[in-house]
Amino acid sequence: MPFMLAFLKDPKAVALLLAASLTILSNMVISPALPGLEASFDGTENAALLTRLLVTAPSILVAIVAPLAGITADRFGRRRQLLFGVALFAVAGCAGAVLPTLPLILASRLVLGIAVAIVMTSQAALIGDYFSGAARGRFMGLQIAAVNFGGFAFIGLAGWLAGISPRLPFLIYGMGALILPFLLWAVVEPNRTTPEQAEGHEPEDLGGDANWPLTLGMVLVLSGLSFVLFYMIPTQMPFYLGTLGYDDPSAQAQVLAMVTLAGGFSALVFGAVRARLGRGMTPALGYLLMAGGFGVLDQAHALPFISLAALMLGGGFGLTMPTFFAIALDVAPAHRRGFASGAITTSIFLGQFLSPIFSTPMIGWLGYELTFAVAAGILLAMAAIVFGAFHRRPRPEARTYRMEPRRA
Structure with missing residues (x-):
């Protein structure tokens, strides 16, 4: 795809x-090591609980810290915050390989959540600063695709390393240190209009919409609910397959x-789909695909049909989430993009955390x-909402791709 080659030729992109690929490491990369870690600390009180908290602990801190990280990115600059976050990510992530006790490892995971919040908010704000219009939408799709494909590769590597030692998967977080020199060279602080400079200008003059807080609030609710529903797949699917007799981990x-x-491939074509369907129909189509996937799960129990449902769920999600980031960055004024990206980051990780709290009691009650079926119904309603709320073409922009001079 020509647009992909154009992005890959730009060091900033x-x-x-x-930087985005680091975020997929925050939770899932140590999952294959959990049984080994629990066995390693079998003498520790509440070892079973603590090892499971190693996965969810970063999400809590990301949800709490992301709004503050967004505000500081607006105030003090995106570049230095991104570099600091990546360095902290590498140190806190790798610490689990050497720390002697399970509580200390858990503490390092909390620090990792802070680092992820810093990286995600500053990185998303930089996307809003570097790109606009159609280019921003295409890049958001490419980013979600990179995160999905990276997650597939990293989880496979983690599984292999966990077979050698449960401590080795923590070393994968060292990727942050490996890419830090390149980030130091490639990332530049964009020219942004400050609130003081903005005095006397309309929000549209700064790249924002007049009613951007209302639009952002709607996006936050939709993105959080999307993750509540989507995370039923990684949190509940293994148990569901077990009830059907598919208890083989493979x-x-x-x-x-x-x-x-499926999420990676659909996100890869997100830019072209959004350019053709608009920012309302694109997530509506994604929600319809996800509703269809849950509908298949409701009706079919054979593994081929379950695999088809998985493809529909992943493909729909790949069309939905880039839309919400793109809308938030489209409507927020330039000097509020850090806040907007931090708010969405909070909604995403809060949705991840709340998903099993929502789905587990419902499964116990309804099966x-x-x-x-309930999830499919909710998604159908969400498809109607996003189509009605966002179905209009984005405001034309004079430029779709802004080049910033690189500086030492």
């Missing part, structure tokens, strides 16, 4: 893709891999099939 991995790969 490559740097932002590399079958469970196959279904989850299809979700990830898996009816719960999937």
